[in-house]
Amino acid sequence: MSDVIVKTEKLGRQLAGExxxxxxxxxxxxxxxxxxxxxxxxxGSGKSSLLYLLGLLDRPTSGRIWLNxxxxxxxxxxxxxxxxxxxxxxxxxSHFLLPEFSALENVMLPMQRLGRLSxxxxxxxxxxxxxxxxxxxxxxxxxxxxxxxQSQRVAIARALANEPRLILADEPTGNLDTKSSAxxxxxxxxxxxxxxxxxxxxxxxxxxxxxxxxRIVIVDGRIAA
Amino acid sequence: xxxxxxSIAVKHLLARKRQSIVSLSxxxxxxxxxxxxxxxMQGSEQDFIKRLVDNSPHITIEDEYRNPRLQPxxxxxxxxxxxxxxxxxxxxxxxxxxxxxxxxxxxxxxxVLASPSLKGQALVSFxxxxxxxxxxxxxxxxxxxxxxxxxxxxxxxIDDLIANPDGIVLGSELVKKMSLQxxxxxxxxxxTGQIHTFKIVGIFHTGRADYDEGxxxxxxxxxxxxxxxxxxxxxxxxxxxxPYQSQAVAAQIEARSGYKSVSWQEASADITSALLIRNVIMxxxxxxxxxxxxxxxxxxISTVVLEKQRDIAILKSMGFHARDIERIFxxxxxxxxxxxCAVGLPLGMIIMVxxxxxxxxxxxxxxxxxxLDWSWYQFAIAGGFAxxxxxxxxxxxARKASRLHPVDILRGTQ
Numbered sequence: 327m328s329d330v331i332v333k334t335e336k337l338g339r340q341l342a343g344e345x346x347x348x349x350x351x352x353x354x355x356x357x358x359x360x361x362x363x364x365x366x367x368x369x370g371s372g373k374s375s376l377l378y379l380l381g382l383l384d385r386p387t388s389g390r391i392w393l394n395x396x397x398x399x400x401x402x403x404x405x406x407x408x409x410x411x412x413x414x415x416x417x418x419x420s421h422f423l424l425p426e427f428s429a430l431e432n433v434m435l436p437m438q439r440l441g442r443l444s445x446x447x448x449x450x451x452x453x454x455x456x457x458x459x460x461x462x463x464x465x466x467x468x469x470x471x472x473x474x475x476q477s478q479r480v481a482i483a484r485a486l487a488n489e490p491r492l493i494l495a496d497e498p499t500g501n502l503d504t505k506s507s508a509x510x511x512x513x514x515x516x517x518x519x520x521x522x523x524x525x526x527x528x529x530x531x532x533x534x535x536x537x538x539x540x541r542i543v544i545v546d547g548r549i550a551a
Numbered sequence: 552x553x554x555x556x557x558s559i560a561v562k563h564l565l566a567r568k569r570q571s572i573v574s575l576s577x578x579x580x581x582x583x584x585x586x587x588x589x590x591x592m593q594g595s596e597q598d599f600i601k602r603l604v605d606n607s608p609h610i611t612i613e614d615e616y617r618n619p620r621l622q623p624x625x626x627x628x629x630x631x632x633x634x635x636x637x638x639x640x641x642x643x644x645x646x647x648x649x650x651x652x653x654x655x656x657x658x659x660x661x662x663v664l665a666s667p668s669l670k671g672q673a674l675v676s677f678x679x680x681x682x683x684x685x686x687x688x689x690x691x692x693x694x695x696x697x698x699x700x701x702x703x704x705x706x707x708x709i710d711d712l713i714a715n716p717d718g719i720v721l722g723s724e725l726v727k728k729m730s731l732q733x734x735x736x737x738x739x740x741x742x743t744g745q746i747h748t749f750k751i752v753g754i755f756h757t758g759r760a761d762y763d764e765g766x767x768x769x770x771x772x773x774x775x776x777x778x779x780x781x782x783x784x785x786x787x788x789x790x791x792x793x794p795y796q797s798q799a800v801a802a803q804i805e806a807r808s809g810y811k812s813v814s815w816q817e818a819s820a821d822i823t824s825a826l827l828i829r830n831v832i833m834x835x836x837x838x839x840x841x842x843x844x845x846x847x848x849x850x851x852i853s854t855v856v857l858e859k860q861r862d863i864a865i866l867k868s869m870g871f872h873a874r875d876i877e878r879i880f881x882x883x884x885x886x887x888x889x890x891x892c893a894v895g896l897p898l899g900m901i902i903m904v905x906x907x908x909x910x911x912x913x914x915x916x917x918x919x920x921x922x923l924d925w926s927w928y929q930f931a932i933a934g935g936f937a938x939x940x941x942x943x944x945x946x947x948x949a950r951k952a953s954r955l956h957p958v959d960i961l962r963g964t965q
Contacts, residue, residue: 383957384958410868416868424862426563435555
């Protein structure tokens with residue numbers, strides 16, 4: 327039986343204001359290692375909000391989240407940041423690479439911030455990850471010198487840098503052509519199946535969603551299916 | 552400093568080269584002018600105080616009282632409502648009574664040297680010319696320890712007054728004005744009507760025209776004889792090993808002797824307060840230059856924060872702490888501040904060297920150069936102020952950046 331990487335119980339997020347807005351409500355899910363889960367639903371249904379909650383970028387207004395079996399609601403901002411650094415990897419719709427840094431430097435950033443490896447080891451590992459994703463020849467290029475698909479693969483490499491157990495992707499193929507989209511999709515599936523990581527991806531793409539092990543459909547902030 | 556945060560900060564600045572250079576130029580010019588002007592003002596102040604301390608007595612004990620002396624009836628009825636009218640001071644020979652005892656007391660204070668003198672007005676006559684001067688009766692062997700006059704001797708020496716009790720030492724301007732020469736005799740008439748002939752045994756030149764024209768030195772005994780004041784002096788000149796103790800020592804002497812003891816700080820209180828005001832004005836002006844430069848830094852870092860919101864969001868989602876983000880932008884301020892110092896301080900030194908090379912010719916005085924203070928703390932003040940201004944300028948945008956919520960940016964609400 328594989329480990330539960332992330333678990334939520336009656337998770338809710340409401341934005342305060344004169345008219346409170348409910349982003350997500352009553353979400354209870356579990357994602358295990360080796361699982362590739364797609365979150366789908368119409369625009370504005372709360373898919374990304376759920377992803378931000380799972381990624382500890384946002385705090386729930388109700389319910390709880392367990393990451394690797396540990397409840398996270400009592401964590402302060404710094405602790406949450408440390409957990410994100412060591413145990414989570416994010417991939418966004420836009421690659422969000424730092425434009426002044428080369429592909430290699432972008433991948434090195436999370437490892438440098440974590441500070442567990444020497445500079446030489448960080449560089450070697452970043453190069454290995456880029457090579458695994460077929461980007462060895464792009465290592466010293468700036469993001470503006472690469473295609474969208476290449477940049478998104480660099481973003482995946484950066485998400486994998488600290489070997490997180492949970493990878494969260496928000497529309498990772500949203501800005502890519504069909505070929506690049508298929509490549510990214512294959513990489514994420516491969517990470518889940520071959521590397522025993524949990525991958526949760528928000529997507530509008532039915533082909534992408536169909537390739538997942540499990541699909542969670544969100545409508546109006548609630549799980550519809 | 553964290554090398555990772557430093558590298559991000561530097562890359563942000565390098566990405567906006569032109570704006571960074573403009574901001575840097577402001578700091579460079581600010582530091583350079585701050586240093587040059589501050590060192591010039593401090594240098595002139597120090598030079599002025601040095602001249603004041605070197606050439607003036609540190610303490611002058613005068614033959615007068617700071618407050619009118621109490622009448623016996625007032626001393627007896629200390630709490631009485633007494634008014635004494637038409638008090639006429641006793642007619643007596645002017646001078647410090649028992650000056651020898653006061654001298655003995657003063658000389659027992661550690662680090663203190665003292666010498667008595669009798670000063671008075673006199674008229675010097677030579678070849679039909681008459682010039683009014685201040686005549687100083689001194690003890691030649693002692694005066695050298697409390698005055699710098701010996702170092703200004705162009706011809707002869709103060710010691711020549713010992714060998715020739717009828718000798719006189721004059722200033723170079725007076726000698727020139729009266730067409731005198733060494734070893735010539737001249738007539739000196741005192742205010743008492745006494746006339747005496749002196750032989751010129753020394754000529755001094757201090758560079759201050761008024762002093763060189765208006766002062767002359769004879770022996771104390773001869774001066775007492777000229778003024779009919781045997782065994783009297785009207786001034787005791789005191790020199791201290793530490794001139795900045797003058798006020799305390801003056802108060803001590805005055806409390807003991809009763810005679811007004813004026814420290815050099817008291818004597819020049821109006822000048823020192825003017826110097827203080829001058830410094831406040833100077834630092835306000837040069838600080839304004841750096842404050843304007845700091846606004847440039849605030850502007851560029853605010854712009855970078857605005858442009859880099861997406862990067863801030865990604866760094867935070869990656870696991871960077873809020874304080875890491877704050878440090879990145881504070882580091883940018885520090886980098887600009889330190890780079891401004893690295894270029895601005897040498898530029899300031901070049902300006903200082905140029906200022907030092909200027910020569911000013913003032914009639915009646917030797918040519919003068921601008922005195923500059925090259926002490927390390929001038930550099931430290933200029934550098935410290937620049938780095939502080941740059942850091943403070945970076946603080947607000949850095950705080951703003953650290954408070955950005957990544958989800959708001961990722962959702963596109965900021």
